Amino acid sequence: MDRNFNLSEYLVHHALNSHQWLLPFAAPLPLPGILSTHAMMVGIACLAIILLFFIFYRRNERVPTGLTNCLEALVVFIRDEVAIPNMGEKDGLQFTPMLCTFFFFILVLNLLGLIPIFATATANINVTFCLGFLIFILMVFGPFFVTADGMWRALVPSTLPGWLIPLFLIIEILSIFVRILLP
Numbered sequence: 256m257d258r259n260f261n262l263s264e265y266l267v268h269h270a271l272n273s274h275q276w277l278l279p280f281a282a283p284l285p286l287p288g289i290l291s292t293h294a295m296m297v298g299i300a301c302l303a304i305i306l307l308f309f310i311f312y313r314r315n316e317r318v319p320t321g322l323t324n325c326l327e328a329l330v331v332f333i334r335d336e337v338a339i340p341n342m343g344e345k346d347g348l349q350f351t352p353m354l355c356t357f358f359f360f361i362l363v364l365n366l367l368g369l370i371p372i373f374a375t376a377t378a379n380i381n382v383t384f385c386l387g388f389l390i391f392i393l394m395v396f397g398p399f400f401v402t403a404d405g406m407w408r409a410l411v412p413s414t415l416p417g418w419l420i421p422l423f424l425i426i427e428i429l430s431i432f433v434r435i436l437l438p
Contacts, residue, residue, distance in 0.1 A: 293374060293376040293379040294376075296375070297376050297382065299367060299373075300360060300363040300364045303367075304360065304363055307322070307326065329359075330355055334347065334348070353393075361377060364376045391435065410423075410424060410427040
């Protein structure tokens with residue numbers, strides 16, 4: 256391990272991102288007209304995904320061909336091989352659109368990083384933090400949306416004696432937040 260490694264410098268380097276683009280049309284906005292390369296890559300990725308699924312994707316084809324066939328194969332793979340085996344039939348079908356959104360967003364961001372003048376936005380800690388935070392919120396508060404007592408059943412085992420419930424609940428809530436801090 257390098258003895259000269261400084262974590263704060265490493266994080267500041269990735270958070271600030273030295274590459275910036277000057278946008279002439281952003282001058283009248285109250286914010287400065289500077290947009291980081293990673294923010295630009297996120298915008299380009301969103302635009303590419305919108306173009307893929309709303310313009311180039313042909314829903315009226317009986318037998319998909321070309322790009323439609325490729326996109327449909329990826330969506331079916333995520334649904335049948337990732338979502339349903341890990342979440343069950345009902346929840347897997349319900350969460351497939353979200354999983355597909357994350358999959359295509361990260362895929363397009365990483366593919367844009369292969370183009371020489373572009374950058375990989377998933378290397379920026381801000382992008383990965385936002386994606387991770389969304390998943391964390393879904394994991395912690397998701398059981399509330401499934402059933403009213405879903406979170407209670409997820410945190411407290413049914414065979415636990417009543418006098419241990421407060422202590423066990425505190426330990427479980429702390430363990431959720433400790434998982435964020437430890438890699």
